[in-house]
Amino acid sequence: MNEPSKEEFQSEDEALESQANASFENDSASNDEAFTQAGEETRDEEMMRLRGEVEEANKRVLQAQAEAENFRKRLRRDTEAQLKFAGMPLVTDILQVRDNLLRAIDAAKAAGEGESVGGLIEGVSMVRKQLDDVLAKHAIKEIPAEGELFDPNFHEAISQMPHPEIASGMVAHVATPGFQMHDRVVRPAQVVVSTGDGSA
Numbered sequence: 001m002n003e004p005s006k007e008e009f010q011s012e013d014e015a016l017e018s019q020a021n022a023s024f025e026n027d028s029a030s031n032d033e034a035f036t037q038a039g040e041e042t043r044d045e046e047m048m049r050l051r052g053e054v055e056e057a058n059k060r061v062l063q064a065q066a067e068a069e070n071f072r073k074r075l076r077r078d079t080e081a082q083l084k085f086a087g088m089p090l091v092t093d094i095l096q097v098r099d100n101l102l103r104a105i106d107a108a109k110a111a112g113e114g115e116s117v118g119g120l121i122e123g124v125s126m127v128r129k130q131l132d133d134v135l136a137k138h139a140i141k142e143i144p145a146e147g148e149l150f151d152p153n154f155h156e157a158i159s160q161m162p163h164p165e166i167a168s169g170m171v172a173h174v175a176t177p178g179f180q181m182h183d184r185v186v187r188p189a190q191v192v193v194s195t196g197d198g199s200a
Contacts, residue, residue: 092187102128105124145189149170155191158190158192160192161195162194166196168194
């Protein structure tokens, strides 16, 4: 009896493998068909659904990260602004002291020009200048007012008066100087606004 050759074994193996693959594909197709008939999703539909869910989850994660980053930036800006303007109440009080120094200088000048008065005026003027230098060092500067166009963002009108040389709407006199810290008004300048020369 002749034994089967190596080639015959290989061809039988290939035939069996081919038969098994065909059977698997038939089973897979019949399973998908059974799932479809039963109203359940096939493997392909399940994969597509899962991919969609993963994409949605990724979008939600990215959105949450963006919102967290925006919140951090807003918190940082708020904190910086609070630190930047934390000294405003102190500045307001110091400006009242400066006003009193200016009044003292004006009163001394009105009193006369004696030697002792001249020394007092010079001394108080030096203190006022030193105070102005300290304020400037901390980004506190006087708001320009006299001769400027009235601006309600920086000036507070306490009265109006006609003036032959100053146009209507311009600041004719500064009663109390105003100051700003960085870009924020600490107190507006109290001013008298010109109504013009009165001729219509």
